[in-house]
Amino acid sequence: xxxxGFLASLExxxxxxGIRDSLYLFxxxxxxxxxxxxxxxxxxxxxxxxxxxxxxxxxxxxxxxxDIMKWTWASFVWTAITGMLMFITNASVYYHNxxxxxxxxxxALAGMNVVIFELTSGRRVHRWHxxxxxxxxxxxxxxxxxxxxxxxxxxxxxxxxxxxxxxAPQDRDINLDDLFTPPASESGAPK
Amino acid sequence: xxQQFAEWLSQTxxxxxxxxxxxxxxxxxxxxxxxxxGIVLTSVLMIDLRILGWAGHDQTLRETTDRFGPWLxxxxxxxxxxxxxxxxxxxxxxxxSFSFWLKMFLVAVGTLIAAILQITLKSNEHxxxxxxxxRRAVRSLAIMTLLIWVGIVILGRLIAYDxxxxxxxxxxxx
Numbered sequence: 403x404x405x406x407g408f409l410a411s412l413e414x415x416x417x418x419x420g421i422r423d424s425l426y427l428f429x430x431x432x433x434x435x436x437x438x439x440x441x442x443x444x445x446x447x448x449x450x451x452x453x454x455x456x457x458x459x460x461x462x463x464x465x466x467x468x469d470i471m472k473w474t475w476a477s478f479v480w481t482a483i484t485g486m487l488m489f490i491t492n493a494s495v496y497y498h499n500x501x502x503x504x505x506x507x508x509x510a511l512a513g514m515n516v517v518i519f520e521l522t523s524g525r526r527v528h529r530w531h532x533x534x535x536x537x538x539x540x541x542x543x544x545x546x547x548x549x550x551x552x553x554x555x556x557x558x559x560x561x562x563x564x565x566x567x568x569x570a571p572q573d574r575d576i577n578l579d580d581l582f583t584p585p586a587s588e589s590g591a592p593k
Numbered sequence: 594x595x596q597q598f599a600e601w602l603s604q605t606x607x608x609x610x611x612x613x614x615x616x617x618x619x620x621x622x623x624x625x626x627x628x629x630x631g632i633v634l635t636s637v638l639m640i641d642l643r644i645l646g647w648a649g650h651d652q653t654l655r656e657t658t659d660r661f662g663p664w665l666x667x668x669x670x671x672x673x674x675x676x677x678x679x680x681x682x683x684x685x686x687x688x689x690s691f692s693f694w695l696k697m698f699l700v701a702v703g704t705l706i707a708a709i710l711q712i713t714l715k716s717n718e719h720x721x722x723x724x725x726x727x728r729r730a731v732r733s734l735a736i737m738t739l740l741i742w743v744g745i746v747i748l749g750r751l752i753a754y755d756x757x758x759x760x761x762x763x764x765x766x767x
Contacts, residue, residue, distance in 0.1 A: 429754035433747040437634075440627065440746060444635025458660055461651065469648040473638070555631075556624040563620050 409493040418490040431487050438481030439558065443551050445474040453523075453544035455535025463531040495565050502565070505557035512550045519543040596765065599684035611682030619682055626675040630746055632668035636661040637707070637742050641735040644726050654726055655718055662711055669704065689765060691758040696748035703741045706734070 403411070412418060421427045451457040452466050489496050496502045523530070523540030530537055536544065602608055611618050642648035643657040652660075680687040687693050714721050725731050755762045 426757050429751055429757055433750040436627065436630075436750050437743055437746045440631040440634045441638070443628065443631035444633075444638070447632065448635060448639070457664075465651060469639075469642075552628060555627050556621075559620045559624045559627065563616075 405497070406494065409497055412490040412493040415490060417487070418493075421487060421491050428488065428491060431484050435481055435484035435488065438477045438484060439555065441477035442474055442481055443555060445470050445477065446547060446551055449474075450544040450547050453536040453540045455533075455541075459534040463536065464527060492565060496561065499561055499565050501557045501560040505554055505561065508550050508554050508557065512547065512554070515543050515546050515550065595688050595763070596685075599688040602681060602684040602688075605681070608681050608684065611678065615682070619679070622675050622678050622682070626672060626679070626749075629668040629671040629675065630749070632664055633672065634742055634746065636665040636668065637703075637739060640665075640710070641739050644735040645732055646726070653722055655714060655722065658711060658714055662707075665707060685765075687752060689763045690752045690755040691761045691763050692748045692751040692755055694763075696745055696752070699741050699745050699748065703738065703745060706738050706741075 421431065448458065448470055449466060452459065452461070452463055458466055519540060523537050523543070526537075530540075535541060603612075639648065639661050640654075640657055643652065643654055649657050751757060755764045
């Protein structure tokens with residue numbers, strides 16, 4: 403099956419149709435997505451700031467990760483699932499959206515960044531985990547991580563502004579908002 | 594009256610400035626708002642996990658709030674500034690929304706709880722570390738605080754979808 407057919411089959415699946423047909427499911431899923439990504443981002447910031455020697459510096463790095471990384475991973479899975487649920491409701495539009503594609507590419511880079519950390523400073527973590535900051539490679543991956551996640555959040559918000567969702571009856575009635583509507587092809591997108 | 598205020602606000606020069614650059618200003622402010630939410634949510638999480646004894650065993654409660662309290666306060670300030678900018682930029686969308694006012698109420702409650710913890714912990718450190726963290730009421734309050742902040746995040750997103758509240762929605766209907 404080609405990609406267009408695959409995207410169309412995602413969109414016509416029972417799950418996608420059910421979410422589209424409900425007035426409440428998409429807003430709920432999107433809200434839960436924000437809760438998840440806020441947790442992923444916030445917990446990553448705690449770890450990255452520790453690597454950089456900016457915060458929590460008196461606690462061993464391994465203590466921080468054993469406290470936090472389980473929340474990061476659980477939140478990541480949660481965010482990925484809610485993200486996929488939103489994706490299938492309008493798969494072909496998201497698939498061709500520049501910000502969606504950039505976001506997925508940056509997520510892949512964030513994953514590679516974790517692998518790079520594990521192969522460099524992460525390998526010798528017990529040699530430096532009580533130091534105030536990680537070795538150079540660890541600090542570099544921390545900065546890359548912070549920049550990637552911040553950009554990923556920006557991209558995610560831009561997806562909402564540049565893709566149209568099937569319904570959002572609320573905005574149609576607000577004439578003040580109409581003073582600065584986005585281009586016609588995007589009207590009705592939930593913001 | 595809220596509607597009149599919202600309409601007046603939307604005619605102010607600052608609001609019009611944001612509206613004119615709407616295409617990038619609003620999503621930028623929203624993104625910064627979400628980044629600050631991540632800091633707030635996880636700062637509250639770490640303090641509450643310490644109270645519950647699920648994380649940070651090697652730290653006292655005071656050490657935990659010393660680490661996360663300032664980040665919580667600064668991120669709340671960022672939320673306030675970006676939040677006000679969004680209200681000024683899109684007054685009708687924000688102010689005529691049930692989610693917004695429920696969210697503001699929960700923000701007041703959540704901030705009050707955080708402030709009370711900070712103040713009473715400083716003046717009564719020993720009592721907090723030895724006794725209060727083990728009290729069931731305090732532990733329940735920790736879980737409730739976390740739920741309040743999760744609720745705040747959800748309500749924030751729902752401002753865009755006020756119709757979900759049905760007849761409680763404050764959106765003007767055509």
